[in-house]
Amino acid sequence: MIDAYNAGKLPEIKDIIVEPEYGYVASIEYNSGERRVLYGHDPGFNSGSAEQLANDKGYTKFLLRENGIDCARGSEFLLPWWADMLRQSDRQQFNHSIRDTKEALGYIDKSLGFPVYVKPSRGSQGVGVARVETAEELDKLLNQYNEERVKVAVIEEELKMPDYRILVFDGEVVNAYERRPFSVKGDGVSNLKQLIDLKHKTLVDSGRDIHFERQLPIIMNKLRKMGLSMTDIIPEGADVRLMDISNLSAGGTPVDVGEVMHQRWRDLAVRVARIFDLRICGVDLACKDITQSDSEYGVIEVNATPGVKQFMASGAAQQEKLEDIFVKFFQTL
Structure with a gap:
């Protein structure tokens, strides 16, 4: 936001005040005199009650089912x-x-x-x-x-289906990508620990905020079930999936699907946002084939404060796309 403001891309904004020690709280004043408060990942679009509801996975499933939307x-x-x-x-x-x-x-x-x-x-x-x-x-x-x-x-x-994040803002899908779980590819020389350390370093160097210390017990348990250990050398070209969740904060990889996603899933994500009275949200969707309208699916979660740092740090194209979305966010009163 600050970079866009300094570059003159946010002409509707008169002033920005940011708490200087942690950068967690900010206040925006628009030329019109209106104001917006930002708190952490929350850009200040959603009501408190809508956000609290979406953050409760149990009540989220209740409201989805009551509106005829499939979920696990x-x-x-x-x-x-x-x-x-x-x-x-x-x-x-x-x-x-x-x-x-x-x-x-x-x-x-x-x-x-x-x-x-x-x-x-x-x-x-x-x-x-x-x-x-x-x-x-x-x-x-x-x-x-x-x-x-x-x-x-x-x-x-x-739900044994690919996992997608669909980002909705003011009734429009602005981003959609598949989330693939953290994995490493063998080179026939390096052991699993070396492959994991290298992948971790690559993610961190790219700007991803990945904390494997809290994921390591999960990874070790996954390896144990596969009959593998950290000292095993993985054959060249072989993929080893190390996590059962696909969150980008857990090392997942985003793959853009905006161009191939069928209109049905856009409409579904927008409908979910309206049901929860959310101007901005991330709809997490399991879908067997996102290019087809009649595919099996299930909504996993609804995120009222979808973080985007991990997506932005996954590549130059992703960063440029999110920067454009940010400009749209903060130009909107």
Whole structure:
């Protein structure tokens, strides 16, 4: 925003004030006298209630289903510490529909079957999201959630389809890309640790904000399931997928699909934004074939404050595209 302003690309803006120590808060004054406040990833377009709703994955799925939009089958379970607190409250003490995670395994066995995806109801950037294959893995993860004071866990079926992020602004799709999970390609010489370190360094050098220290246990678990170790040498040309999530903040790779995406998915993303009363949002979509109108699909999440730094840092073309979108954002009152 500041670069665009200094380059004269934002003539509607009179002044910008940025908190100098962390750069996390900013105030924009327009020539018309109107103002906008920015806070972190939030560019100041959406209402607080709409943003809070979209940030809750459980309520998001409820509203999607009520509007006839396909999403992964699943349900929400309170972590024991939170369920106990609610049961003791005046407002919820007679609510007999409260379900805690002690019922999760029975629900999976009866309704979904393993593997499932488990995620905190609130969260971003794929933090805490895991693909769970056994009852033991489920118990370990839910105990971790309980210790971390996660309130609600979402448990849902696995959608075995490519994963897309569709960015909507004021009723128009302005960006769309496939998100491919973090992987490395073997060269026949380097071991897995060397390949991962090189890929990590390449991402960081390009400006990506990737923190593998919190992803390393997930990567190690994935390798264990594949029968691999960090010292194994990967054959030349062989791809090793190291993550089950495709978030760019977890090292995922974006592939632009704006030119090939069928109009149906544009219309769907715009409709989702309207349902949630969001002027700006990222719609995360699993779709078997995004070029076809009748393809199988499921909406994964709705992000009311979609970060774009990872996409911008993935290449010069992506950066130029996002810069143009930023100009449009901040020229709009």
